[in-house]
Amino acid sequence: MKELVVISGKGGTGKTSITAAFASLAQNSLLCDSDVDAADLHLLLCPQVREQHDFIGGSKAEIDQQRCTGCGICVERCQFSAISKDFVVDPLECEGCGVCRAFCPDDAITFTPRTCGAWFISDTRFGPMVHARLGIGEENSGKLVSVIRKAARELAEDRGYRLTVTDGPPGIGCPVIAAITGATAVLIVVEPTLSGLHDMERVADLAAHFRIPAMVCINKYDLNRDMTAVIEAQSSRRDLLSVGRIPFDSSFTRAMVEAQTIHEYSPGSDLSKIVESIWHNIMTAECMNKPERHVLPTIR
Amino acid sequence: MIISVASGKGGTGKTTVSTNLAASLDRELRLLDCDVEEPNVHLFIKPEHQHSSVQTTFVPVIDASRCTGCGECAALCEFNALAVIGKKVLVFPELCHSCLGCQMICPEAAISDGKRELGTIETGTWRHILFSYGRLRVGEAMSPPLISRVQALIQPQELVIVDAPPGTSCPAIAAMKHSDFVLLVTEPTPFGLHDLKLTVEAVRQLGKPCGLVINRADIGNHDVYRYAERESLPILMEIPFQRSIAELYSKGRLLVEESEEWRRSYAQLFDKISAICAAEEVTP
Ligand code: SF4
Ligand code: SF4
Ligand code: SF4
Ligand code: SF4
Numbered sequence: 001m002k003e004l005v006v007i008s009g010k011g012g013t014g015k016t017s018i019t020a021a022f023a024s025l026a027q028n029s030l031l032c033d034s035d036v037d038a039a040d041l042h043l044l045l046c047p048q049v050r051e052q053h054d055f056i057g058g059s060k061a062e063i064d065q066q067r068c069t070g071c072g073i074c075v076e077r078c079q080f081s082a083i084s085k086d087f088v089v090d091p092l093e094c095e096g097c098g099v100c101r102a103f104c105p106d107d108a109i110t111f112t113p114r115t116c117g118a119w120f121i122s123d124t125r126f127g128p129m130v131h132a133r134l135g136i137g138e139e140n141s142g143k144l145v146s147v148i149r150k151a152a153r154e155l156a157e158d159r160g161y162r163l164t165v166t167d168g169p170p171g172i173g174c175p176v177i178a179a180i181t182g183a184t185a186v187l188i189v190v191e192p193t194l195s196g197l198h199d200m201e202r203v204a205d206l207a208a209h210f211r212i213p214a215m216v217c218i219n220k221y222d223l224n225r226d227m228t229a230v231i232e233a234q235s236s237r238r239d240l241l242s243v244g245r246i247p248f249d250s251s252f253t254r255a256m257v258e259a260q261t262i263h264e265y266s267p268g269s270d271l272s273k274i275v276e277s278i279w280h281n282i283m284t285a286e287c288m289n290k291p292e293r294h295v296l297p298t299i300r
Numbered sequence: 301m302i303i304s305v306a307s308g309k310g311g312t313g314k315t316t317v318s319t320n321l322a323a324s325l326d327r328e329l330r331l332l333d334c335d336v337e338e339p340n341v342h343l344f345i346k347p348e349h350q351h352s353s354v355q356t357t358f359v360p361v362i363d364a365s366r367c368t369g370c371g372e373c374a375a376l377c378e379f380n381a382l383a384v385i386g387k388k389v390l391v392f393p394e395l396c397h398s399c400l401g402c403q404m405i406c407p408e409a410a411i412s413d414g415k416r417e418l419g420t421i422e423t424g425t426w427r428h429i430l431f432s433y434g435r436l437r438v439g440e441a442m443s444p445p446l447i448s449r450v451q452a453l454i455q456p457q458e459l460v461i462v463d464a465p466p467g468t469s470c471p472a473i474a475a476m477k478h479s480d481f482v483l484l485v486t487e488p489t490p491f492g493l494h495d496l497k498l499t500v501e502a503v504r505q506l507g508k509p510c511g512l513v514i515n516r517a518d519i520g521n522h523d524v525y526r527y528a529e530r531e532s533l534p535i536l537m538e539i540p541f542q543r544s545i546a547e548l549y550s551k552g553r554l555l556v557e558e559s560e561e562w563r564r565s566y567a568q569l570f571d572k573i574s575a576i577c578a579a580e581e582v583t584p
Binding site (some may be wrong): 007010011016037077079096133137138139141142171172173177191193198209210220224250283297 | 309310312340376389397404438440471502506520547549
C-alpha cells in the first residue's frame with residue numbers, strides 16, 4: 001500500500017481543502033486525518049462513523065490524601081514541579097513519568113492510564129476514512145497518530161485498498177514525525193510568503209531527516225509571484241519535485257462553507273482542472289511508484 | 301501582564317497579530333515566539349545583537365562496567381526509552397522525557413548524565429522590543445520542554461506578548477498556561493470556527509480571559525460572529541481580506557510600519573485587552 005501524507009509546516013495553507021479534493025480524485029483509496037489536534041477534514045467529508053474506539057494515552061499521578069503521610073519525597077523527586085506543597089498533583093504539569101509512585105514509601109499514589117481521546121473508522125462518499133479526536137490539552141498526539149495510521153494500514157490490507165491519502169498535522173514535532181515516518185512520500189503545501197518559505201524548509205528538512213521523498217505544491221501562488229519563483233528554485237535545489245501551482249481563488253472558501261470539495265462545488269472549472277493535473281503529477285511521480293517498504297513509526 | 305496570541309489552527313494570522321501588536325506599542329516589552337516548531341516572528345521583527353544558546357535535556361548514559369542488567373531502570377521508564385536485552389541496556393534517547401527516574405532507581409549507580417539537544421533559543425532586541433524565540437531541532441519530537449525554556453525568560457511585572465503554537469494539545473497549553481489574557485485569532489470559515497471552538501474550550505479550562513481577532517473578516521460566512529455572541533466572546537478587532545495586506549505579509553513586512561491607521565488600531569486593541577484584564581483584576 002502507498003501512503004501519501006499532505007503537510008504544510010504551519011497549517012492554514014489550504015492543505016485540508018486540497019486533501020479533500022484529492023479524496024474525490026483518488027481511486028481505490030482510503031483517507032486518514034492525522035491532524036488529531038485540530039481535525040478539519042471531516043467538515044468537508046461528513047463521515048458516517050462505523051466504529052469508535054477509545055484512545056488510551058499516558059497515565060497521570062494522583063495522590064490519595066488518606067494514605068499520604070506528607071513525607072515530601074514525591075515533591076522532591078518530581079522533575080516537572082507537578083506536585084504542590086500540600087501534595088496535590090497538577091494534571092496539566094504532570095508528565096506521567098511515574099517517578100513519584102515508584103518512590104512513595106506509603107503507596108499513596110495511583111497511576112492509571114487514562115482515556116485521552118477517541119478514534120473512528122467511518123464511511124464517506126469517497127471511501128472509508130480513519131480519523132481521531134485528541135482530548136483538550138492532552139499529550140501523546142504522536143501516539144494517537146501512530147494508532148490511526150496502524151488502523152488505516154490494517155483496513156487497507158483487509159479491504160484491498162492500494163493508497164492512503166493522509167491529511168497531516170502542522171509543525172515538525174511528534175505528531176508530524178509519527179505521521180510521516182515510513183510513508184511513501186509527502187506533499188508539502190506552501191504559500192508564497194516569507195514565512196511559508198521558512199516553514200517549508202523546516203518541514204523539508206524533517207522529511208529529509210527521515211528519508212521521505214517530498215513534493216511541493218504552491219497554493220495562492222499569484223499572491224506573490226516573486227516568492228513563488230524563490231520557493232520553486234529552493235525546491236529544485238533541494239531535489240523536491242514541484243507538482244504545480246494553484247492560484248488564489250475564493251471558491252475554496254465557498255466550497256468549504258458548502259461542505260464540498262472543489263470538484264463538487266465547481267466541476268470542470270479551471271481550478272478543478274489545475275488540481276487534477278497536480279494529482280496526476282503526484283500519482284505519476286517516481287517516488288510514488290517505487291517498490292514498497294514496510295516500516296511503521298515507533299513514536300510512543 | 302502576559303498576553304498570549306493563539307489560534308486553533310495555523311495560518312490564521314496569529315503571527316501578523318502578535319508582531320503588529322508588539323510593534324505598535326511605544327513602551328518596552330518582551331516578545332516571545334513559542335511556536336518553536338515553525339517560528340516565524342523573527343521574519344517580521346528582525347532582532348539586532350542576536351545571540352543563540354543551545355538547549356539540551358537529560359538522557360541516560362549507561363556505564364556498562366557497573367550495570368548488572370537487573371532491568372529496574374527499564375521497568376520504571378514509562379516512555380519505553382530503555383530496554384534490557386540479555387544483560388545489556390539499550391537507550392532510545394529520542395523517547396526519553398528526562399524524568400531522571402532510571403538514574404534514581406539504579407542500584408549500581410550505573411547511569412550518568414547525557415544530553416539531547418532540544419533546539420536553540422535566539423535572543424535580540426528590536427527598538428523597544430526584547431525578543432526571543434525557540435527553534436526546535438529538526439528531528440526532535442518534543443516541543444513542550446523548549447517552550448518552557450522560552451517561557452522561563454519572563455521576568456515578573458513585565459509586559460509580555462507570547463506567540464503560542466497552534467492547536468489545543470500540550471504545546472499550545474504549555475505556551476498559554478502562564479498568561480493573563482489569551483487573544484484568539486480566527487477566520488470566519490467553517491475550519492476556523494471549528495478550531496476556534498476547541499481553543500476556547502482549552503482557554504476556559506485554563507480559566508483565562510480571552511477575546512477574538514477576526515482575520516480575513518469578509519471571507520466565509522457569519523457563523524463565527526453568531527458563535528462569539530452566543531459565548532459572549534468580545535470581538536476586539538477585525539482585519540479585512542485585502543491583497544495589499546496579504547502582500548505585505550508575504551514580504552515579511554509589518555502593517556503598522558506602513559499605515560498609521562493600523563498602528564492606531566493595534567494600539568487600541570492593546571487598550572481593550574488592558575481594560576479587560578483590569579476588570580479581571582490583573583495589574584498591567
Ligand atoms: S511520597 Fe507519598 S507519602 Fe510522601 S508526600 Fe508524596 S504521596 Fe505523600
Ligand atoms: S508522574 Fe512524574 S510528573 Fe507526574 S507528578 Fe509524578 S513525578 Fe511528577
Ligand atoms: S537499573 Fe542500573 S544496573 Fe539495573 S539494568 Fe538499569 S542501569 Fe543496569
Ligand atoms: S530519564 Fe525517565 S524517561 Fe528518560 S530514560 Fe530515564 S526513566 Fe526513561
